[in-house]
Amino acid sequence: MVLLAAGWLAVYLAPDISLLDLGRHFDFVWAFSVLFHMSDEILQQTLGFVARHLSSDGVFLANIHVGDRPPGAWQGFPVVWRTLEHYESACAANGLGVADLGPLEALGHHSGIAEQDSQRMLRIVRAA
Numbered sequence: 001m002v003l004l005a006a007g008w009l010a011v012y013l014a015p016d017i018s019l020l021d022l023g024r025h026f027d028f029v030w031a032f033s034v035l036f037h038m039s040d041e042i043l044q045q046t047l048g049f050v051a052r053h054l055s056s057d058g059v060f061l062a063n064i065h066v067g068d069r070p071p072g073a074w075q076g077f078p079v080v081w082r083t084l085e086h087y088e089s090a091c092a093a094n095g096l097g098v099a100d101l102g103p104l105e106a107l108g109h110h111s112g113i114a115e116q117d118s119q120r121m122l123r124i125v126r127a128a
Contacts, residue, residue, distance in 0.1 A: 018045040025055040031062040033119075037077040040090075047094040051126065060096075060124040063104060065115075087122060097127040 014020040029050055035043060050060050065081045072079040084100060091098045101107065105117035 016045070017042070017049045020049060022053055024053070025058065026053055027055050027058045029054060029058065029060040031060070033063060035062050035087075036065045036080050036082075036119075037074075038080070039078070043090055044093065047090055047096060047124075050124070051094040051096055054096075054126060056126060058125070061101075061121060062124065063119045063121050066120050084120070091124055092127065095127050096124050099123045 012020060012022070035046070038046060054060055064087060065079070066084050067081040068083060069081040071081070088098050099122070101121040101123050103117065104119050104121060107121055109117060111117055
């Protein structure tokens, strides 16, 4: 895991993200092309990590593949398609709320590759 915040760079290596405590909270967390490479178990652990480290008014942005397709692979990593409801449920289980901001293409990401441009951007915050 690489963390960049407020002009400093730190690298944290942990065998289990659910055990990692950075000892601080963040106003902004961004994961681009990360969540869809995780198993359901690691996704839950990661959302728990985010919930523990997100400030009360912080925002976590992450892009995802939405759909119901068989898992694929890229560069040796799994590529997982999940429903939006799956992410909503996983977030709720960790005290987080989620909003779909729309496809990446509508947000200015134009790769020319339909599978990339159609990925959805999620805005995740602490649940009220």
